[in-house]
Amino acid sequence: MMLSGVENVVRRSAKRVSLYRFHHDHGMQARRILERLESRYGKADPNNLRLADAYARDVFGDPVYAPWLRVYTAFCGTFKEGWIPDNYYGIVVVPHLKGWYGKISSLKPISRLIFDGDELPDLAYFANGLFFTDKSVVVPERDLKDVVFEHTERVAFKLDGSGQGNGVYFFDRAHFDPAVIRSLGNGVIQTFIDQHSLFTAFASKPVATLRFTTVVDDAGRISVRACYLRLGRAEDTHVLANREICVSVNLETGELCDLGYMSDWGAVDAHPDSGVHFAGVKIPCFDKCMATVLRLHRKIPFARCIGWDLTVDANDQVKLMEWNGKHNDVKFSEATQGPCFADLNWERLRAEPDLGRLPPV
Template identity: 75%
Template sequence: MMLSGAEEFVRRSAKRVSLYRFHLDHCAQAKKILQVLEDRHGKANPANMRLADEYARDVFGDPVYAPWLRVYAAFCDTFKEGWIPDNYYAVVVVPQLKGLYGKIADLKPISQQLFDGDALPDVAYFANGLFFTDKSVAVPDRELKEVVFEHAERVVFKLDGSSQGKGVHFFDKASFDPERVRSLGNGVIQRFIVQHPMFSAFASKPVATLRFTTVVDDSGRISLRACYLRLGRADDTHIMSRRQICVAVKLENGELYDEGYSNWGAITAHPDSGVRFAGVRIPQFEQCVALVLRLHRKIPFARCVGWDVTVDANERVQVMEWNGGHNDVKFSEATQGPCFSDLKWERLRAVH
């Protein structure tokens, strides 16, 4: 249906307002982090800040992209060409290199159909009024509990589109109620993973995850660009973004960096357990890398994917979820970047 001139004006105006608010929010986030860095390490080098401002204007075409570049520069105490601002990634890269294909990651019942195998801990799904097994067979409510708990004592229900630790619910056989799940909305029921002892040493309750970032270049080659470990706090049932501990992982050997970060403040050990990061190597790291690269080959039309992976107590690699939308790149850019400089993403421009 053709829009009238007035309707088109309203639509474009609403989009501009939404985009303005989005950049304003990112600016506020970046300024807050910059303040944390300066409180700990002193005022950022003015020359680096000027370079960030100039790079945003000259390379990305807009000063709204300077705040994240300023954070990266303050974090590294230098300026590096090739960094991608997180808000530029969201409004320019994601729509052009993922589009609607990336959004299917929000529809959790689709994942098993895409990837097959036993890499996912999915046991059942609820979608549009029906429960299904991981083989897409409809299950009556009266049989659901038997299916869900056939090989698990505890399960996790994750809502479609859940992120940052929100929309996550835990059940055992006694507390599980199909009507309760129905009331929550569409999503996936997964086995509760008993994590590898190395992860439990940091925090035993929340399951630690590794965020792998893989990309597809213009020749169709798939490669790993970044990885970091996400740890929860001792009393959390699962990882919450606002409380998580992030530690970059060396891509060449799977070892943790010596320092991790809590709200961008550097720490050398987990704040609750006191376990240090230096010298720790991720179990089954090569297998984790091989798996995410293999899975990305099944969805190459989503050109950059964030994979949340863990290793269980039996050393099996499990993909807890994947993010084909705006997977966060700012932590990886600051700690391991520029991660994407050879891909020429800075040449892309927003589609209005």
């Protein structure tokens, strides 16, 4: 009994340390962004910031949730009730509404087992020492190159758990080596997507992605809550989180907003490399994209908020590049399009009770 008690104390202490670090990192990131916003656009109204602080304390129960509310407030020039702080989303909403069911999104070979249709560009997988096709047929290593390059000249390999542009590798037939895949680890081999000409006009090399956020409410209804376009820089092979340009998309019309935002939240009205402006641009096949994410989410409704990364190819076909059922980003959507989740009562959820109140960060 004594050993069990000691183990419980150690586990709770480790949890508290991990939680403190989580909130500390979010607080530091939010404060840096707030400083950048205020250096560019002037100091935020102190009265609005006080409203954000009070909302964090009174509604979410802890001042550790104030930093992101302050960022949203400074960005919008006013305070809005209903916003969800990104750290509250990650530490409270995600465990309550996704749990282990959301975590399976990091296991790339699982996607084909869950979703059907032609949206996935998956060609083959490597997992636990085996190569196999998108039909779960094991492929001898000597035959893998012929299978993978039967209908394409270039592929992308994405590691399990990859995100924010990390863990992504590109190969053509001449430089493809199964031994290299083995050395990298478990993941998916996808055909390289020839993107729609509208996206190519912004940046020809990195494939642009549309980040849709869908939710399942308490009645089981699935809806799209936000969407933005993620564009890479001209010299990058793919979109990287620390270099991307994000542009909100109007959910009613599929049109880009007039302004996009760099990774430091600085506003631009055109892509910094190509000079192509955002205003007046309509996303191709937007209705089809909307229908796709709604249909796919019906396959896994128990992960109740999902971020979907789609693109549209040169043949007007929607392609699902990946999906995120864990801590998908909500802060950009909340600042630019939010409050996106105000009707879902997420603010009533609470963190694990045994952690107690955290020290300020």
